[in-house]
Amino acid sequence: MPREPGPDESAGAGLRPAGFLLALPSLAVFVGVGFIPLALIATWSFWSFDPDTYWIKPAWSFASYAALLDNGRATVFLRTAGLAALTATASTLLAVPAAAVVGLLSGPRRAALLLALFTIPFFTSGLVRAFAWRLVLGRQGVINNALMSLGIVETPVEWLLFSDFAVLMGMVAAYLPFAIVPIVLAFARIEHSVIRASQDLGAGFWTVLATIVLPLVLPGIVAGFLFVFVAAVGTSMEVQLLGGAGASSISIMIDDVLRVVNFPLAFAIATVVVTVLTVLIIIANRALRLSRLFESLGI
């Protein structure tokens, strides 16, 4: 079936009055819970802390931004970003084959079922999930017990728990579905006839993969990576429960700053993070038309 041109191509017609009215409720929600709080946080990050009231006052200053990189905060930024990137990479690498199975090999009904299975981890709270990893990775955990009873190691492997490895495990397990869903959507959008046509024109397995499947799935892979990256940047639970001594993340850092009631600094950190992530998403969307993924699927 020929695909309708996406809404982004309707020649910038803008919203007609009726369309505007229809969009009003969702627009209101978007502005109310999305835009206004962000705008307030961004504004307040330029105010200064008032020691008399323990609150902020409208005296404009860049002090918070100047303090952003003090006290080893730069390391936390970098470590959080690095760990998030690692989590996103690992999740994407795992998600591609999983999504390929769901999207290509099974029919729509089984795809829906498999997709639902991937969301089962979300039935429990993140706290319980992170804690469960302690039982798996700890000194007396499942893995160490198994390794020792098999005689592979004599003393428990220490780096399994309270380490970056443990944090990575916890985060990948938690955020994998975020990567799988957009990639499944991308696979589902590939029509079988397209693959058949490329074979017919002489393409073997690897050529089909490189010239047809990969380009068509790439937006999904990038979207999946970004979803996980954004979620992982905001994480604190896995770091707190599974990370080593002194492990930190941006959220933990914001928490710490708020504890000493330095609101402008906390807001400044948040503003920087939101800005960076937004720019990332905008660039990716421009380059790969990620929004097309979420156009109606012909399933």
Next chain:
Amino acid sequence: MSSPAAIALDHVTKVYDKPVVSDISLEVPEGSFVTVLGPSGSGKSTILQIIGGFLQPTAGRILFAGTDMTALPPNKRPCNTIFQDLGLFPHMTVAENVAYGLKVRGVDPATRRKCTAEMLAIVALEGYERRPIHQLSGGQRQRVALARALVLDPAVLLLDEPLTGLDERLRQQLRGEISRLHRRLGATILAVTHNQDEALSLSDRIIVLRAGRIEQIGTPREIFERPANAFVARFVGFDAILKPECVDSGIADWHARVAGRDIRCEPPVSRDPANGYVLVLRPERIRIAHPKERSDLGPLTVISTAYKGRDVEVESRLVDGQALKFLISADSGVAVPASGSSIEIVWEPIKPLLLPDALVEP
């Protein structure tokens, strides 16, 4: 006739939960245009996919120019298919789509550009090189698919319903284009369709398919003038079908008895069919007899009439209960009979064909 056929199917069978293609053997001579004609679900697409290598037959062999290629994957076969759903690459422009096969074959960019431009000119799509696929009309897409296959200069081209879903004007235009391309490029073409007009105007040879079996192979003329049985007859427009009470062979003509009337028929080609004979006529060859005229059949009771634009379709019933539909030309000046009225009909000088009855599902 010594050179082997471009495509040959040798006792090909495909079984899913039940057979959809049953023991088909056919040959497509080199340079010819052969059409497989059959109703929806008769296995046409399945046959093409087996030839293209997208489906493995349950039994039987596929030969290209005498070489058995049953086990080869699609990309190793010397044919190109244009599928019912075209499968254009959505992430490429028109030119990239057309050049794809050349690129896969490692043709250098300069030659690629030249061939692509030539082919786009042939299908009248110059100036569309950089268009993304989703900005094309249905007919333009079909032509891109055609160009994408033809640019590889395939010895064999398989077309699955190439003209279905297009409006009448585009259909004629594209039909002309395919026929010109066939003559100009000399490719062997095997097309499948359920549209008799398409088959008639394009092919050297027509294969009529029914539920995975071949009912008749012949030239368009043979199929349309001498259908092998009632199924083929109905498929090519002999919609007025009557079951006789008995049939007698004569010297020049045969005679059949329908509703007590003696009817002169063409002598049948095949004798003593298992299910007996039927009489078939083209409904547009039947007209209502004038009151003084000697009629061929009657009386019939008019059940209903329906205006069909160029014709009026009359649904009537014989005294023995058989239904008969025929057409009277709307501009012939003949009064449309009222429902419930009694009429007599004429078809002389044409004589009905006597064909094996094959209307019951096998």
